[in-house]
Amino acid sequence: MSRIAIVGGHGQIARLLIPLLVDAGHVPVALVRNPDHAAELERLGAEIGILDIEQSDAGAFADAFVGADAVVFAAGGGPDGDIARKRSVDLGGSIKSIEGAGTAGVSRFVQISAIGVDQPIDDDAGEVWVAYVEAKRDADIALRDSELDWTIVRPGALTDDEPTGQVELAEQVERGQIPRADVAAVIAAVLDEPATIGRQWEVVSGEVPIAPAITAAVR
Numbered sequence: 001m002s003r004i005a006i007v008g009g010h011g012q013i014a015r016l017l018i019p020l021l022v023d024a025g026h027v028p029v030a031l032v033r034n035p036d037h038a039a040e041l042e043r044l045g046a047e048i049g050i051l052d053i054e055q056s057d058a059g060a061f062a063d064a065f066v067g068a069d070a071v072v073f074a075a076g077g078g079p080d081g082d083i084a085r086k087r088s089v090d091l092g093g094s095i096k097s098i099e100g101a102g103t104a105g106v107s108r109f110v111q112i113s114a115i116g117v118d119q120p121i122d123d124d125a126g127e128v129w130v131a132y133v134e135a136k137r138d139a140d141i142a143l144r145d146s147e148l149d150w151t152i153v154r155p156g157a158l159t160d161d162e163p164t165g166q167v168e169l170a171e172q173v174e175r176g177q178i179p180r181a182d183v184a185a186v187i188a189a190v191l192d193e194p195a196t197i198g199r200q201w202e203v204v205s206g207e208v209p210i211a212p213a214i215t216a217a218v219r
Contacts, residue, residue: 002026002027002069002070002191003026003027003029003067003068003069003070004021004026004027004028004029004068004069004070004071004072004191005029005031005049005064005065005068005070005071005072005106006018006028006029006030006031006046006071006072006074007031007051007053007061007071007072007073007074007075007093007097008031008053008073008074008075008076008093009028009029009030009031009032009037009041009046009048009049009074010030010032010034010037010040010041011074011075011076012158012160012180013074013112013158013180013183013184013187014030014072014074014184015040015041015044016180016181016183016184017072017074017184017187017188018030018041018044018045018046019044019045020184020185020188021045021188021191022044022045022046024188024192026191027047028045028046028047029046029047029048029049029064029068030046030047030048030049031049031050031051031064032048032049032050032051033050033051033052033053035048035050049064051064053075053088053089053092053093053096054085054088054089054092054093056096057096058095058096058099058100058103059100059103060100061096061097061099061100061101062099062100062101062103062104063100063104064100065100065101065104065106066104068104068106069106069108070106070108070109070110070191071097071100071101071106071108071109071110072109072110072111072112072187072191073093073094073097073109073110073111073112073139074112074187075089075090075093075094076089076090076112077089077090077132077135081128083127083128083131086128086131086132086134086135087131087135089135090132090135090136090139091134091135091136091138091139091142094111094139094142094143095139095142097109098142098143098146098148101148102146102147102148107148107149108148108149108191108197109143109146109148109149109150109151110150110151110152110153110187110190110191111139111140111143111150111151111152111153112153112155112183112187113136113139113140113152113153113154114132114133114136114154114155115154115155115156115157115173115175115202115203115204116133116154116175116202117133117136117137117140117154118137118140121133121134140152140154140200144200149197149198150197150198151190151196151197151198151199151200152199152200152201153183153186153187153190153201153203154200154201154202154203155178155183155186155202155203155204156173156175156176156177156178156202156203156204156205157175157176157177157178158177158178158179158180158183159177159178159179159180160179160180161177161179161181162179162181163179163181163182163185164179164182164205165182165185165209165210166182166205166206166207166208166209166210166213167182167186167203167204167205167206167208167209167210167213168203168204168205168206168207168208168213169186169201169202169203169206169208169210169213169214169216169217170201170202170217171200171201171202171217172202173202173203173204173206174204175204176204176205177204177205178203178204178205179205182203182205182210183203185210186203186210186214189210189211189214190214193214193218195218196214196218199217199218201217
């Protein structure tokens with residue numbers, strides 16, 4: 001049994017991940033800014049920690065991670081047009097999580113990123129999209145440059161469709177969609193597989209069940 005701290009614990013993927021971790025015998029610790037979300041997350045099986053991603057410093061992140069065996073960074077600034085939040089949440093929150101994990105002695109770290117963020121950005125991309133891509137890209141660079149046992153999962157366009165349990169997963173795949181529930185299942189699977197440490201994969205819906213897809217990607 002492991003304690004898994006989830007940064008962005010009330011996010012859509014996090015809420016799908018929590019029951020999967022419980023079913024796998026783990027203790028998810030959902031880190032949230034708003035205490036009003038506690039009851040909902042506790043019903044899903046999570047313990048609750050209070051953490052304001054934007055206002056808390058790295059020391060507060062470290063305190064929130066004490067006793068955890070792994071950290072999942074599942075936070076995002078949301079679909080609004082607030083460019084500043086792309087930097088303060090998607091990038092700043094990741095950097096403080098990385099530093100906090102190191103201080104707390106938590107080596108295992110899984111980060112949810114986005115497909116294609118290392119690719120050149122189209123000239124006609126809006127400034128909000130550019131800010132989002134740059135934040136995700138720079139957060140991944142920071143994690144890869146750390147001494148943590150990291151895995152980066154870069155899903156395609158997220159949907160609320162029912163999970164299929166089947167994916168295409170590799171260092172680079174064609175852009176496509178994937179249900180959030182399948183992303184959550186991929187996160188749960190890589191947490192339990194030490195061979196995924198030091199790996200970065202893109203993932204979209206496909207035809208291969210998640211566990212064999214990860215096994216093939218590791219090989």
